[in-house]
Structure formats: C-alpha cells, structure tokens
Amino acid sequence: MKQSAPDLIFIPNRSSDCLLGEAFGTLRPIFSARTSFETVCLLDLADRALLRSRGLLLAHEHQYELLLPGGVRHVQAGQISGGSVHEMPQGPTRTALEELSASQMLLHLTRFRQASRHVALLDEAGQIALGLRLIDVEGNDGGRGFIVSICEGDITDDRCVAFFNMLAELGSTHCGMGAFYRTTKASSEFAANPEIKLTDENSAYEVALELMRRNLALARGHERGVIEDIDTESLHDYRIALRKIRSVLSLFKGVLGEDDVQMLKKRFSALMARTGGLRDLDVFLLERHMVRDLVPEAFRDGLDEMFERVGNRREAEAVRLSDYLCSVGYLDEIKDLDRLLSGQPLLAKGKNADLPARSFICSQIWKRYKALCKLGFETGLNEADEKLHALRIQCKKLRYLMVFVASGFPKSDYHHLVKPVKRLLDALGRFNDCAVQISYLEQFIKTLEAEDGSGRRKEMQASIIVLIDALQMRKERRRAKIAKRFRQFKHGEAQKEYRKAFRFKSSFDANKD
Template sequence: MEQVNTLLVFDSVDPNRLIDTLSQNFSAEAKTPHRERRIYYDTFDWALYNSGMSLYRSSHEYSLRSIQDDRTLQTVEWKSNTPLNFIEAFSENVVSEKLKKVLAIRALLPRGRLDSQIRTIHILDEFDKTVLHVQVEKIRAGTASVINLVTLKPVRGYRKHHRQVAQLLRGIGDERKPTEVFKLLLGAAGETPGEYSSNMRVQLSPDMTARDATVIILERLLEVMRQNAPGITADIDTECLHDFRVAVRRTRSVLGQIKDVFPAESIKTFKKRFAELGQASNKLRDLDVFLLNKQRYEAMLPAAFRPQLSPLFKLLQSDRDKRQKEFVSVLKGRSCQSLLNKWETFLSSPTQDGAENPKDYDRPAIELARKYIFKRYTQVMALGGTINDSTPDEELHRLRIQCKNLRYLFEFFSSLFPQAKATTLIKQLKRLQDNLGEYNDLALQQSQLESIMSRSTKKQNENVQSAAATGGIIAMLHQRQQVVRKAFSKSFNEFSGGKNKKLYRELFA
C-alpha cells in the first residue's frame, strides 16, 4: 500500500523549536534552509483542478501533482524562459494522454505565485538511516499573511515513524487534507479554484415563481458573458469566445422560448440587441473552428500534399486576427457595454410600477418548465418524423435548432427534476444533436472552403496547388457528410423510441 504525505497547518512555526520538539522523541537532522518560488498554472475553467491535479513551476522544473493525495505524478525539466508547451513537453505516457483529454484546446494561465522559505528535517533511526522527511515551509503570496505548512513525507517501509511523528505534531498543528491545503495556498494568492464554469449552476425550487426562476437563469448567463469578456480581449484561447457565444445564445433562447414572464414590449429591444451581438462574432468563430481543425484537414490528404495547405491557413490566420480585433472593438464599445449594463438593471427590477403582470409571471417554475419542455419535445418529434433521405437540408437545420432549444430548456430547469431520469433524456438528445451538428458543420465548412478557394494568393503556382489541396479536403468533407446523413434515421429512431416517449410523458406531460 502506497504511503501518502501528512500535511499540517500551524498558526506559527519556528523550525528550530520544531527540531527541539522532535529531538526530544526522535533523532533529527536539520538541513540548510532554502527559498523557492512556485507559480501555479491552470486553464481559465480550472480543468486541472476539476480533474484532481495541480501544476506548478519552481526553479527550472514543472511538477504535475495530485491534489487528492499530494503525490507527484510527473516532473519536467524546463530551463527555457519560453512558456511551457505543456502537452508536448511531457513524455508520451498514461499521464500525458490523460492531460490531452483534460486540457483539450484550453491555454494554461498563471494562477498564483507563492514564495516559500523551506527547511527539511530528517528523522533518523538507530542506524542513522532516514526514515521520514519533515518539510517546514513559511509561504507568502505577495503581502498576504504567512501560511505555515509542515509536510511529513514517509519513506517506504517505515510507517511506524511516520505514524509516531504525525501523532506528536497533531497535538500542536491542524491536519488538513491536500485539497484543503491547495485551496488555502491559491486563496492566499487571490484565486478560488473551480470558481469559473460555463455550466448553468443554478438551483431552482419547484414552487419558485416563473419570473424569479427565469431571472436567476438569465443572471447566471450574464455572469458567464462578463467572466469571458476579458479572456476574449486578451485572446487567451478560443474557448472564451465560445463560452461567451453560448451564453448569448442561451439568453436569446430564454427570451424566445419562455414567453409571458416578462412584458413582451420590455424585452423586444433586448432580443434584437443580443441577436446582433451574437452575429458580430460569427465570422470569428468560424475561422477559429477552421484553424482548430488544421491537423484534421491535413490528415485527410497524403503527406506530400499537406504543405500545399500552408497558403490556405496563412490566409485563415490573417483573417482571424483581423476579425478578432474587430470583435474586441465591439465588445469594448459603448453599445455593448450599455446593453449588458441595461440588461443587468432590467433583471434586478423586471417589473414596472402599475404594469399588469404577464399571465405566467407568478406561475410555479416547475409548471413553466414542464410546459415548455414538453412543447418543444413535441415539435422535435413532429418535424423529425417527416425527414427522410430526400428531405432538403433546410429541414435538418430547422430540426437542429429545435433540438438545441430543447437542450437549453433541459439545462435551465434540470434542477427541478430527478437527475438520473433527466440525464438519460439529455444523453439521448445529445446523440441526436451530435448527428445534426456534424452534418451542419460539414456543409458549412464545404461552403466556406469553396469561397476561400476563389481568393488569390501572390504566387499563381502556389494558388493552383493550394486550390487542389483544398479541393481534396472538400471532397473528403462531402463524403463524410453523406455518411452522417445516412446515420440520421438511426439517431432519430433511438431518440423517438418508446422508452423515451414514456419518460418525457412521465416528467413533463
């Protein structure tokens, strides 16, 4: 059985006095103290923390650790001043493969800087062999108060000494779990691990009024928009824009689907303005998706043809940089700031004095949720049932939008229903959405690549070669699109099956 570290936090700790305390019961040898600076990293959405890991740099080394049991998972020597390209630097093994899934396309950001004064004390047995390492740290984050941390690091085969020292120190220190210590350290640096998530994170109650529930949902979406705006401006990674856009779409979905909660005239302008805000970033998001798929596109071609895509991606990157600046101007502009501020004010006081409340204003939230979820489900079933192999793409697009709106309603109101049953329905809906979404993306990518092919580059010969390679990608995308289209019937039949019907009626009818 692997031994784990014991961590204790002290109100104050003097290494010399601690040595004296330990020496009264054990043979102790103290090493020369040294200083260390640690810079912790994580993604904007705390992907490492949410997966039970932490990453920090100290001196010329990066350490990936488990925050569940304080184990070192892997270390990487890094002497360059250039920021670590994390995934590529870690060797190919189980850890790095896991990290690829955890980090995906998110960038690593500095999350906190801590300065430590460290002294190590070795506990020795009667043969002067080290049987336990006691690490004493005084940790500061800027001008924050000192955190006094003592870590007992066991040596394999000497559990008794670990247990005895831990018992002694528990009398004067407060033992903490590694996750608690990690939060304490990052808290001293001004961070709250796990603070951001793009998920709805709303807790509604069944008897809450429809107006109150809707306001809570919309306030959460506004919070996500505001949280991601600085990341878009700084161009941290493409997911800040993605999360911002999803929050805007969800807001528009609420205003478009949940009627008779706010006076129609009072939200008319907001619906129009949020639609314009979403449209302002459409081109930027399309270009982000193209560039994120670069390796996928290259893999579609024989190796000899892949370099011919370079002009295409240079053009896309140039366009993307231009669109990024344009959208940042929109985001920081007076019109956008006014929209968000007025929206916040409206949500905090959604009624007007003397105005008659809409008919669903005081309706219990659970009744509102059932009404709109079942209505949208019925529409999805009706439209999906008419689609066959010869149905125009426009109808598939309509069904995709219907499914997306149904999914949003689930996300808004999921806390009102049994989680296991709601999760079953969401998973089945997501499989249908994946099919419709991929089909739409493939069609859109083909159309956009055809448009890009018509644009010239400086070298005519290079243009011809690039166009040929791009044409090859379009052909592969078209081929994949046909496969996805044929898979629609199976996806919809699974969604519209008897078990699903029964569950929808049980929860929402």
C-alpha cells in the same frame, strides 16, 4: 503604526495547527481558539474583479464576508439570494463591491468548509508587531490549506522576517488562482450551467429573470478570455451564455411583455452577430490537422498555405472583436442590460408571468419534444441542409430547457432523459461542422479567383477542391448518423419516459396533448 497592503496568503496542504508551538525569532505568538467548521460559498463578480484584485467574497449562512489585501475585511448580514449585488442588503460589503467593479452580477464558484482563529505576534515589550487571522479551508474532496490575512502591523518590519520565511518554506502563495482554487475546486472560469433551485414556489417570471441574469454574468465572466484571446473556448462559452438568454426569451412564451421580449431579442442578437465571424474561423481552424489528413499527400502543401491565410484572417478578426468588447459602446450596452435584468420590476410581465416555474418549464419541454417528433425526420437522408440546421436549433432549445430544470431531478434520471437529446445534437453538430467548412471553402475559392493565375494560387485551389469532395463524403456519412440518432430520440419508450417526467409534472393544463 505603518500599514502595508499585502496579499491574502494561502498555504496549501496544511492546517494552521502547523504553526502552533513554533517560534518566530524575537516575536511570541498568542493563538486564539479556532472556531467550528462551517460551509461557505465562494463568489466573485462577473468580470472577475475579486480574482484580479486577489480578494475573496464568502457567503456564510447569515452574512457576507469580503476579504481584501491589506487586512481589509467587510462583514454584513444577509443571505445568498441570487446573482446580483443589487439583491444584497445595504451595507459595507455591498458598498465595497459597487466601488470595486461596474459589474453587478455575482456568480457562485464553489462551496467549501472553513474555520478561523486569530494570532498576535508580540514583541519583547508585549506590543503587537503583527496581527493575523488564519482561516482553515477544507475542500469537498479532502483538499485542505489555510489562508493568512494580515490584519495589523507592518510586514516590512525586520522582526517579522522569521514568520514570513516559515510561510515561504510551507509553500505560501497569493490567495487567487492556483493552489487555493485547486484546493476548493473553484474555477477561474464560471460554471456553464449555473444551478437554480427550481420549485413551483417560484414564478415563471422570477426564474426567467434569474436565468438571464446568471447567463449574462457567465458571458461577462468570459469577456477577459475573449479580449486576451486566451483560447477558443472563451468565445465559445461566451456565445453559449448569450444563446441561452435568447432561448429564455423565445421559450418562456407569455412570461415577459411582448414589447420587452422583442427589444431584448434584438439587443442580444446584435451582440451575438459581432462574434459569429471569429467563431466560424475558430471552428474551421480547430480541425485543420484532421481535414488535412483527408486529402492525398500531394495536395497538402496547398492546404497549408490556405490555413496560413485563414489564420491571418482569424487574428485580424480577434483584434476587431477585442476592440469592440473594450469599447465604450459595448460596456454601456452590457451595463444597461445588467440594469434591466437586475431583479427590479423594470420588465413588463406577460400573461403567464405568475405561473409556477417548474410546472411551466416542464410543460414547455413536453410540448417541444412532441413538436420535434412531429417534424418527421425519420431518415434524415434526403433533407436539405437548411432543414437539418433548423432541427439542430430546435434540439438546442429543448436541451436548454432541460438544463433549466436539471436541479429538480435525481442525477441518474436526468442523465437518462437528456442522453438521447445530447446524442442527436452531437450528430447534428458534426454534420453542421462539415456544412460550414464546405461553405467557407467555396467562398474562399471565389476570393482566389479574383487573384492572378499564379502557380501557387492554382495549387491552393486544386487542393481546396479535393478537400471539398472529401468533406462532402464525410457529410453524407454524418447525415446517415442523424437518422439513427433521431429514431432513438423519438422511440416509443423514449416518448413514454418524457411523458412521465414532464407532461405530468405540470400543475396546470396550459398545453393539452
């Protein structure tokens, strides 16, 4: 019988029970009993190959199930074990995933409940004209729907028209982004903080590799958004994922061999360097309307012309970065980094590799918190911009460490502990934005000085000077805000809470007070 390759179909806001008792033209439906509902995990590869191909990878308690258009279904035994296809046992699902994409990093998108039943649409002779599998879906917030997978038959057969017309009336759509993702609360992007169940049963080495694997997968998940220049957040999130990998390399001291640490730092720094120019331009342009309001009306036309020029530079920089992310050199580098972090014993262990992960990270949090308090930025009023920038970097590292252990604390306790860090980082970030804008404007004026002395150039230059003065005043106000946030951060009560939460979580005495 002729076999076509239809998409998986999703019917939102309905149960497959709505088809019971219906007639489909000359075809007679035979329904099997529905299975019990179970919780499954929806996964995708880091480059979103399944999302693009309109397939689904479902992780059940003891098996993986891969559904692809055309009724293709692969099932193999196995349990969710991490972020890499390499960690799946050999089987048809793993083979199909390896053939589908060069990316080997898996990400968990969401969990939902499902149950399934089979349907055969029989013709007058009792032969199967269409074989279907219906998968009922229940989201965590009460959303529901069902998937229709065509397992057998020809969807172009005229006898099937009545069935597909009914699906259309029910609001059928392909099983990808949109209704299915809204129902299951999955995201076309990936979660910024992939959850890792952290215990002292894991070694620091195992957790370091897992954190780097998952954040590399996160970065890869945002590549398409950067390449297509969908929005500025794609690049921002791509950079955050790479920055977290670099933080693991610098914060998990003695966990990996020093030669490997230096090699990875160099390679990830090179990837970051490619993105810095575009991100700086994005930050500058994102606040164009806000900073425009800082200057008198008479100077705004000059600023508009400046922003137009900056926008042109930004477009050119976006094209350069897109070309790089599509280049053979970049793809080869990412593939090799993926291989190094794949969970195989390719990276040397350091002296702290076998320490219990939770205790190790908690001791590092306490150590870094104490170091930040000792920096002595009590006022923040007279410190050079460079020192405040250095403080911001150190705060980010503390924040990342706390993200790494978030799963080990009740949510209310964790949010209470992380709140002073986030507030200090917000104040430092707003200050840094001003400093970056001022620096960029000063460089922009230098480029104008190389041009002729036309009236338009002079008008633009005058507008920029006025804007720099306004930004300087804003920066000083934000400098004072840092002082307030830092006092809250190192307040006596805060220190007691950090000591209680992190110092005494350590089961080894690696960092004495």
